[in-house]
Amino acid sequence: MIVVTGGAGFIGSNFVRDWLALNDESVINFDKLTYAGNLSNLASLEHDPRHIFVRGDICDTDRLSRLLAEYKPRAIVHFAAESHVDRSIHSPGEFIATNVNGTFSLLEAARAYWSGLSGERKADFRFLHISTDEVYGTLGPQDPPFHEMTPYAPNSPYSASKAASDHLVRAYFHTYAMPVLTTNCSNNYGPFHFPEKLIPLIISNARAGKALPVYGDGLQVRDWLYVGDHCSAIRRVLEAGCPGEVYNVGGWNEMTNLDVVYTLCDILDTLDPKASGSYREQIIHVQDRPGHDRRYAIDARKIERELGWKPAETFETGIRKTIQWYLDNQAWVRDVQSGDYLSWVQKNYAERNDTKGTTA
Ligand code: NAD
Ligand code: DAU
Numbered sequence: 001m002i003v004v005t006g007g008a009g010f011i012g013s014n015f016v017r018d019w020l021a022l023n024d025e026s027v028i029n030f031d032k033l034t035y036a037g038n039l040s041n042l043a044s045l046e047h048d049p050r051h052i053f054v055r056g057d058i059c060d061t062d063r064l065s066r067l068l069a070e071y072k073p074r075a076i077v078h079f080a081a082e083s084h085v086d087r088s089i090h091s092p093g094e095f096i097a098t099n100v101n102g103t104f105s106l107l108e109a110a111r112a113y114w115s116g117l118s119g120e121r122k123a124d125f126r127f128l129h130i131s132t133d134e135v136y137g138t139l140g141p142q143d144p145p146f147h148e149m150t151p152y153a154p155n156s157p158y159s160a161s162k163a164a165s166d167h168l169v170r171a172y173f174h175t176y177a178m179p180v181l182t183t184n185c186s187n188n189y190g191p192f193h194f195p196e197k198l199i200p201l202i203i204s205n206a207r208a209g210k211a212l213p214v215y216g217d218g219l220q221v222r223d224w225l226y227v228g229d230h231c232s233a234i235r236r237v238l239e240a241g242c243p244g245e246v247y248n249v250g251g252w253n254e255m256t257n258l259d260v261v262y263t264l265c266d267i268l269d270t271l272d273p274k275a276s277g278s279y280r281e282q283i284i285h286v287q288d289r290p291g292h293d294r295r296y297a298i299d300a301r302k303i304e305r306e307l308g309w310k311p312a313e314t315f316e317t318g319i320r321k322t323i324q325w326y327l328d329n330q331a332w333v334r335d336v337q338s339g340d341y342l343s344w345v346q347k348n349y350a351e352r353n354d355t356k357g358t359t360a
Contacts, residue, residue, distance in 0.1 A: 001073050002027055003068070004019075004077045005031065005058055008038055008041055009041075009080075010083075010188070010192055011130070012029075013041035014228065016029055017045065019231075020045060020051060022235075026051070026052065027050065029052065030064070031055065031056075036194055040332060058106045064110075074125060075126040076110055076128070081098060081130075082161070083158070085159070086196075087196075088156055088157035092157035096157075096161055099158075100165055103164075103169070107127070110127050111172060114127075128181045128241075129166065134155075135159055135166055135184060136153060136184070138153075138294050139295040139297055141295065145298050146184070146248060146297065146298055147301075148247070152167075181237055181246075184298075185249040186225050186249070186250040186296060187222045188227045189225075189319065190322050195341070196341070198261075199260065199264065199322065200326065201213075202260075204326070206264065206282060207327075210282065211283075212261055212283045212284065213284060213352065214261055214284070214285050215257070215352075218285065220257050220292060223253055224253050224318075225249065226311065226312075232312070233247070236303070236308070247303040247306075247307070248300055251311050253314070263315075265278060265279035265280040267319065268323060271327060
């Protein structure tokens with residue numbers, strides 16, 4: 001069996017569902033259930049004995065050690081993290097605690113467990129760390145995309161904490177020869193994406209008749225990858241990646257935020273038209289994110305060349321599926337938009353006035 005951390009979050013829950021749809025190998029899903037972790041993301045696995053959910057904090061090394069001793073996994077896939085850049089600007093401490101200290105605790109528990117293995121089980125063990133393209137910093141308009149040797153230059157507390165965790169993972173390979181792998185992926189989108197992030201926020205606000213807040217001029221560029229493609233890349237790296245190696249994962253799909261928002265509005269205009277006018281009329285420009293990275297782009301040639309992985313979805317196919325999922329799953333959206341979500345929206349948007357003085 002494998003252990004997955006953070007498997008109740010957006011990417012983790014997609015990974016667990018896909019894994020069990022394709023494999024019979026059980027998953028121990030270890031998750032703290034923060035505001036971003038949601039067991040309803042895993043409702044389809046409720047009666048599936050191959051999915052074992054354990055609530056816990058990756059900062060708790062003893063708990064992790066007991067878990068590994070009990071289940072004896074052949075691999076750990078590490079998703080658990082604080083993942084939202086804007087939250088890291090308001091509360092950086094939680095990002096250091098989980099992303100840096102938590103990854104360290106997990107590495108320590110994994111090292112003790114792996115050291116006690118022998119023979120094939122030891123050689124075949126893998127620790128796969130899921131990271132982000134944001135560790136490489138920001139690009140100018142003409143710069144080549146990030147590749148695996150691009151120097152780290154993180155700019156937000158989130159990306160700095162992920163960079164620190166990547167360095168720890170790397171050190172466990174070089175110092176202890178622990179068989180680790182790291183993936184650095186670009187922006188994901190798809191089902192079960194928490195509506196604090198751009199794409200699900202825009203879909204949800206559009207349908208609620210609310211303002212669609214674009215930070216600054218909206219000309220920041222991101223590379224977008226459908227979450228199912230990220231999950232297939234992770235499976236491939238786990239299966240065939242070379243220990244100690246880093247693989248960049250991306251969709252070859254750079255877009256400005258404004259173009260993403262226009263695309264969402266235009267598709268919603270056809271799939272769920274308003275009584276009159278276009279969703280584009282709800283777009284407002286609000287105060288920019290402090291330290292906002294201007295452009296991310298991923299050179300994903302290494303994973304294609306060495307492991308034969310390529311994304312299956314284009315942005316056009318993936319985004320239509322995604323919007324349709326949100327239209328079909330409004331109860332899920334309503335459920336996650338309560339409690340912490342409401343206070344977050346108030347904190348993040350209350351003071352971001354648009355150029356005309358209204359508030360997002
Ligand atoms: P998410 O915020 O949706 O989910 C994070 C999960 O981790 C939640 O289920 C949460 O409960 C859990 N968690 C948080 N702190 C924990 C702790 N201390 N102990 C145990 N569990 C804890 O995040 P996501 O968007 O699914 O991202 C998953 C991973 O992928 C992260 O490591 C993130 O840095 C990375 N990543 C995300 C993207 C993206 O576009 N979302 C892109 C590249 C890489
Ligand atoms: O690049 C990978 C990263 O992508 C992951 O490591 C992070 O975990 C993930 O959250 C994501 O980070 P971003 O900051 O790029 O994603 P977000 O959806 O928050 O924002 C995408 C872009 O849209 C970014 O340039 C900021 C902008 N934005 C975001 C929000 C929430 C807006 O213009 N308005 C908004 O309201």
